[in-house]
Amino acid sequence: MIRIRFHGRGGHGIKTASRIVGTAAFLAGYQVQDSPIYGAERRGAPVTAFTRMDTTSILERGIITQPNFIICGDETLLESPATGVLVGRENASAVFINTSNLEALKEKVKVGAHTVALDITQRTLAHIGKASALSVGLGAAAVRLSGLITIEQLREAVGIELEELGLDAQVIEKNLRLAEEVYGGLEKVTIQPGKVPPKELVHEMAYDPVLLGTPSILAPGNAEARQTGSWRVERPEIDYEHCTRCGLCFVGCPDGAIALDEQGYPVIDYDHCKGCLICLEQCPRHSITSKKEVRSW
Template identity: 45%
Template sequence: MLRIRFHGRGGQGMKTASRILGSAGFHAGWIVQDSPVYGAERRGAPMSAFTRLAREPIRERGVIASPDLVVIADETLLADLAAQPLLGCDTRSTVLMNTRKQSAELSPLGAVSREAIFAADFTALALETTQSLASLSVALGVAAARLLGLSLSEALAGVTDELSPHLSAERQAKNVALAQVAYARAEGWPIIQERQTTDSPTLVTLVEVAFDPPTVAAPSIYAISNSPERKTGNWRQFRPVLHAELCTRCWICFVRCPEAAIALDAHDYPVVDYDQCKGCLLCVHECPTHAFTAEQEVR
């Protein structure tokens, strides 16, 4: 069995990426399974998705503890304790990472050697080809398919299965073009082999947890007005930048920001608190005069 774990942030399409890979595997004759885990469903929050491909019926369920391949859509997750994308990786694991770093700048990730890390700027590929960040799902799903040795036609079948019910013909065509570019980008990378072992993944022991009232069980969540303590600025891939000369001071961005990260200055112009701004870009999309633009973060 091949076990693939996707890590991303809400809105980056990693659930769809896992489905694209699962559908592509199905077209290649594998028995497949995929499922996501969101926690609190929130744009920008860490999430995971799991895909299994096997030649026999899959009896495992849920979280993949020992992944053959980990796909990381956002390298800031490496430092996020809520995500821990490298958990359970060993010397036989492979990492596929979306990053702006050049290959020479990459270091080993825990037990995963430098040679088992494959990286490219899939965000740039998606923006250049489809002008949509949501297409990261296609780029990473297809690159993962290539790493598992699936053919381009099988990968494209997975993309079509997952996107055709939801997208216009024009957007589908752009995503197919992106799939071809992403597949070509991953060509030359070695194909991950199924582990020739009968050992089963580490099983997580389930324990029964007694319920305490929230004041005891989650005092830091329950405490009044403590959300500013949770700095969501490190979730951000793109930052909203104000061009004040275009701003009519309508306050729409101020009202719509889900993090209350926009305040108003003494002249009623919006001011972004970048410690809290998670980069959802609602302000960019909602501003009627396009006074906010999105600029990619450099970390």
């Protein structure tokens, strides 16, 4: 069995990437299984998806802890061990990272051997004009590294999946060109026999006691320690020239990421602002604007 684990953020198309690989593998004659898991269901939050392919029935279920391939769509996820991107990497045949500068990344994070990199974001921006829509590029990378699926099967799978999402023919054509470029820019990796998980794993959700399960915030817990600012795809910025200190953004921020300074002006805590832009919608003076976060591109 070949096990592929995808990591990215809400809005990157991680689930679609795993579906593209699943469909392409199916077209190549394999039995397949693909599934995502989400934490917080919103843009920017970490998302993981899994694809399994085999020549016989797949009875294994749940999360993949021993992947043959790890496909990481956002290098900033590697900075937080809690995202689990490198879990099982010792036995993986390759770790793929979407980055423009693998050497600089290696200085910050121990990614280990068998790491392959390509700047999918830049290619996605060039082909379809939207840097965050990484599904096709990441799917094509996984397909190419596995060496088990042809470019024709990949093209057909991209067409099927994007049509199902309701994309028009022109956009699909651009994505097909992106898929071809990524496929052509990588080489097949020799697949090492992966480590078989100790038992069939099912992701079990822990149930909180009623007091914690109900919306009563008793203390910040570990929320302060979690740098959720790295989830941000859009960055809100306050124009203090036009801010009237009404405080609506302060009240509306669902994450308490806006404080008021001594003069009553709002101050955004970028370590914890997740970029939901509710503050921007709240501001009656349109004093908050948003800018794209620039990280991997």
